[in-house]
Amino acid sequence: MGELISQITSAGYADRVLNDQQIGRILGGSDDRRYGQVKRALQSRALIRIKRSLYVLAEQYREHPLHPFALAQALVTGSYVSMETALAFHGWIPEAVYTTVSVTPGRKSQVIDHPNLGRFEFNPLALHKSGFLAGVQRHVISDQAMLVASPLRALMDLVAFRKQEWEGIAWLDTGMRISKAHLLHTRLKDFSALKGVYKHKVVNEFLSRLEQEVRALKKAMRTSGKEHSHE
Known part of the structure; x- marks a missing residue:
């Protein structure tokens, strides 16, 4: 040494x-x-x-392997891990994700492809500054701190990045392979936290329609539970 x-x-x-x-x-x-x-x-x-x-x-x-999420934040200060990377981290999508995708507070997208440490993408979104870290959580893995979007925040960041219009809840199931079980675990206050974060109307409309669907799913589950309790 x-x-x-x-x-x-x-x-x-x-x-x-x-x-x-x-x-x-x-x-x-x-x-x-x-x-x-x-x-x-x-x-x-x-x-x-x-x-x-x-x-x-x-x-x-090193005492612990270098975590790509921690490295991403060192590469671009102020960024947080999101989109498909965060959805996979939370178990919301079944596919493995080999690129660490982050949202950056800057104005330019960039890709850093390191031969030994992996591929990193950083993308800006049209966000209100006051809501930049809404729904973003701090995690510590192997003594390394990192910022990761919650599942709902990661999904909505992906919607914002793709400019995805609402096509019904079936898009989440067939297009993203996100099960309704995951949506049922989303709290209504998580939706409230993201209102006013995004600048584009199409994203806010998607968030509103998704909240309506989740409310309907939760209501249907409660009704089904009551019906079974009387059988």
Whole structure:
């Protein structure tokens, strides 16, 4: 283990995504000294460059595997994981998702395709600033913090990104393979939290129609339960 890796580990930063400034504070000394140590660590593959001025330790020097959600937020500050990635994370869609998709507070979409760490997409949406993090939850996995959209927020972000018009609840079942059982677990206050988040009328109309359908489903379930209780 080289001196740089040893000092990062001793400082308790082995599982962090590190930038040049952080490495400089850990090492101390001159910029030339830091540059030399970073260069040697990169050559030995003990340190992995994610992009310019952003690094992680190689897997064998970490306590926990690098989680792609935590990495996504390090790549684009202020972003949160959403859309298909968050829906798969919550078990709402059965398909595996191999790209980490996030919503960014910036104005430009970008794709970062790292040969060792995976593919990351960042997309802006037409959102009111006050509601940017509505329905977004903080998770900690293997001591790594990350922001992930709730299932309903992830779904509505996908609707906003695709500009998907309401086609009935069948679209969720056949088009997205989201079961009614998942929708029944959505709380009505989750819908309220997302009202006023999106700027486009088509998205707000989708949210309103979906809420109506969920209310109807819940009412039908309650009625069915009462009928069975009298049998």
